[in-house]
Amino acid sequence: MKAAQINHYKQTTLTLTDTPVPVVGAHDVLVKIMAASINPLDLKIMAGGIRPLLKYHMPLTLGNDFAGVITEVGAQVTAFKVGDAVYGRAPKDRIGTFAEFIAIDHTAIAFKPQNLTFTEAAAIPLVGLTSYQALHDIMQLQPGQKVFIPGGSGGIGSLAIQLAKHFGAFVTTTTSPQHFDLVRSLGADKIIDYHQQNFADVLTDYDAVLDTRGGQDLQAAFKIIKPGGHVVSIAGLPNARFGKSYGVPVWKQWLFALATRPLSRLEKQTHATYDFLFMHPSGQQLTILNELLAQGTLRPIIDRVMPLDQINDALQYSHSGHATGKIVIEVATTSADQNAH
Incomplete structure (x- = not known):
């Protein structure tokens, strides 16, 4: 083959x-x-x-x-x-x-x-399961909560926006002006032109952030999160909590903790929670998404x-x-x- x-x-x-x-x-x-x-x-x-x-x-x-x-x-x-x-x-x-x-x-x-x-x-499959596990399993997103999902016209963003709206959240995203109509049609409630504004300068008091970029954008997410909020990243660094839950060796958990020390400080300062998501395959969760796809709630x-x-x-x-x-x-x-x- x-x-x-x-x-x-x-x-x-x-x-x-x-x-x-x-x-x-x-x-x-x-x-x-x-x-x-x-x-x-x-x-x-x-x-x-x-x-x-x-x-x-x-x-x-x-x-x-x-x-x-x-x-x-x-x-x-x-x-x-x-x-x-x-x-x-x-x-x-x-x-x-x-x-x-x-x-x-x-x-x-x-x-x-x-x-x-x-x-x-x-x-x-990958973007659907990533979005579901971030928004449903980890964040446990509730109706009326505010979630920031950057890159709304990308692979993850375009699916995560739809799923977050299904869960009843208020969704904010970033994209270029030529994609405003698209992300609005997917359910975005607030749209930021990232060429003109930094999300950390205009957003505040968010319940959850789905970070897809890591680095400075991940650290900036803590500027908009509310106490008790949840930052989930698919692009940042795994922390000790992730290592423990996945059963990695203790020495590697220590390395994770060392590498994410700045994020741990931000967690404490903001009274928020940071989790790294390493998405896992699940035919059962795909079956759940099937129903939403059949209803037209989600579309690729x-x-x-x-x-x-x-x-x-x-x-x-x-x-x-x-x-x-x-x-x-x-x-x-x-x-x-x-x-x-």
């Missing part, structure tokens, strides 16, 4: 190569991938930025989420059958969706929403669709930061596959 791989960290382009079709374990299904989506995490893995949390063996097939059709089921799998159309986010230690096939644990997938094409469905925002043999052009465009919503990689298409469910 064709697969887009790196042979070492800091490799700037992927190599499209022939590799064996993955072996299916007892709890796995083999999926013919129809489409996959690009996420900033792919670029971070290529650059070696994920190594403090997880080390990969090389060569490594990249890609974290997908939609496709099951072609084989493991001996212990009863919830799915050959021919089912599914989508999912691959477990972190078994990524590889920029390929024609993937073997994946059946608990990480869900049936593809029937009202979405494979291309549309592939745009959902797709910037462009590109074939697998243009994966490097797609990654370069993603790196530019100009994408509106998701970039989807089309791996295979047939009319029969499009109608599978």
Whole structure:
């Protein structure tokens, strides 16, 4: 099968190569991938930025989420059958969706929403699960609360805004003027032109912030958070609380605590809570999102669709930061596959 791989960290382009079709374990299904989506995490893995949390063996097939059709089921799998159309986010230690096939644990997938094409469905898993786990599981966002979600026209932002509105929150975001109409249609209540204003200068008393950038933006989030509020980051640094909850060695928890000492000080000063989110795959949570997608409460925002043999052009465009919503990689298409469910 064709697969887009790196042979070492800091490799700037992927190599499209022939590799064996993955072996299916007892709890796995083999999926013919129809489409996959690009996420900033792919670029971070290529650059070696994920190594403090997880080390990969090389060569490594990249890609974290997908939609496709099951072609084989493991001996212990009863919830799915050959021919089912599914989508999912691959477990972190078994990524590889920029390929024609993937073997994946059946608990990480869900049936593809029937009202979405494979291309549309592939745009959902990583950003959908990240948004759900941040807003629902960690923040426990309540109706009437104020949440700041920067980058409203991006992959995470465009989905998180919709989900936050479903939970009844007042949503503020940042974007460029040309995207005001889009983020307003997604449910944004307040929009900041980040070219003209710094969010930390105009916002105050927020219940929650979903940080997608880290660095100075993450520290600035504590300027707008209210006492008892919650800052959740997918781009910052993991703290000792994260390390303990994930069972990492004590020495690494100590390193996390040392690296995030400035954030810990901000927590104490603002009487807020900081959590780093390392999203986990969940077929069960995707099934919850399926209902919202079927109702039209959530909809994927797709910037462009590109074939697998243009994966490097797609990654370069993603790196530019100009994408509106998701970039989807089309791996295979047939009319029969499009109608599978």
